[in-house]
Amino acid sequence: MPLSRLRLRLAGWFALAMLAGLGVLDLSLYFFLGHQADLRFNRRLGAAAHGVAQAIEREYAETTGRAITKATADALDEYPAGPEAFVIYGADGNQIGTKGDTSLTRLASPAIGPTGQGSAHERPLDEGTGVRVVEDRGSAPSGTTVVALASTAELRDERETLALWLLLSAPLVALASVGAGYVLARRALAPFGTMSRALAEIAPDDLERRLPLHNPPDEFDRLAGQINDLLARVHGAQLRTRRFLRQAAHQLRTPLTVVRGESALGLERSRTPDSYRAVLGRVHLAAELMSRRVEELFLLARAEAGERLSLTDRLELDGIALEAADLMRGRAQSLDRRLELGTMEPAEVMGNAFTLREAALELLENACRHGQSEQPIRVSVRRQPGLAVLEVSNPGPELPWAELERNGEHTEAERHGLGLSIVHWIARVHAGRLEYRREDGLNLIAICLPTAPDDSGR
Secondary structure (H helix, E strand, O other): OOOOHHHHHHHHHHHHHHHHHHHHHHHHHHHHHHHHHHHHHHHHHHHHHHHHHHHHHHHHHHOOOOOHHHHHHHHHHHOOOOOOEEEEEOOOOOEEEEEOOHHHHHHHOOOOOOOOOOOEEEEEEEOOEEEEEEEEEOOOOOOOEEEEEEEOHHHHHHHHHHHHHHHHHHHHHHHHHHHHHHHHHHHHOHHHHHHHHHHHOOOOOOOOOOOOOOOOOOHHHHHHHHHHHHHHHHHHHHHHHHHHHHHHHHHHHHHHHHHHHHHHHHHOOOOOHHHHHHHHHHHHHHHHHHHHHHHHHHHHHHHHOOOOOOOOEEEEHHHHHHHHHHHOHHHHHHOOOOEEEEEEOOOEEEEOHHHHHHHHHHHHHHHHHHOOOOOOEEEEEEEEOOEEEEEEEEEOOOOOHHHHHHHOHHHHHHHHOOHHHHHHHHHHHOOOEEEEEEEOOEEEEEEEEEEOOOOOOO
16 A cells, blocks of 8 residues: 555644644753752762761761871771762861862862852863762861862763753654654544445445534535535536426427428428418528527526626616517517507616516516416516516416415426516516516516616606
């Protein structure tokens, strides 16, 4: 199994964090242990100086009248040899005895002098090494002062050994951290593997499935939630595409059937020119209907895609209604319908000229296709406070408008064509609305739009 670059990066960061923590710990440990070693060294040297001072006092006290110099010499002879050196000063400050390495004792010469009871200080001896000095004053009647001296080479060796071990621990900890970090990263990233397998099991036709979430959520759950939102959007787009294709097939089936039937009928035997002209006329009408359906589908596709229109045109809604009525007269006559103009009040709106003209044509097309011939189709434009209303009334069966509003415009569009769906979208993007009411056996469908600023009629 190849190494994972992501896990290696996480392991590297983990190792760097461990090394940083180890560095802080090592420095703290180095200075702490060095300080403790200094304290132990000073205590040991002070204890040696105190032991020699007590030995001199005992020797001096055993023989009354004995010279302090003799007592000091006897005490130093009996004191066991060690790494320390001693210099003893009498009550008058003169040196009265020494013991130990002379390279140490010379540093306690009278020119330097004692520094006080129990004090400790350091003086250089050679490169990298010093001498630690501690003194202890004897009690009366001797009045002696014992100065103990010792090389700090021992402390230096201890510090160097400690530093070496701490430095050696860094690469060992780094290697161990990389290995441990890789293993921990694998365990920490296990939910990604679970998420990847769950996503791989979601088929293109099964986009309703969702990734599992936990409560309270963590980073993986938040990512899974975003993926679920993406799946929901993709599923919605898939449903809209399927609905669009179903509508396209439904709307183009009829004119295509007419074209195929009429053309087959015209080709099955020889006909007179007038007969061919009649066949071609019917084919032409079917082609026009097909072209209109294609335009409707393009408009619906723009609506499904959430396209934003340019709404900067200042338009006369009554002029658009008159133009649409004039364009639809031939269509109405071919379906045995009659068009009439109702009230035409001047009204200006802000919007997109092409789509508003298409909305008016769609309302009239819907009335022509689904209306009845007993009464005429009437188009009118009225003004209401802040609104311009383009209304088309036609006789016919009542529309299931409650179902339309409950389930969305596309349910009704599949039953009554794409017209109402497109008009609903056009009204919505113009900050308006599509209204329906049933009155005296008539279906009245109106598109209500906000009037343009400063529009007071003409």
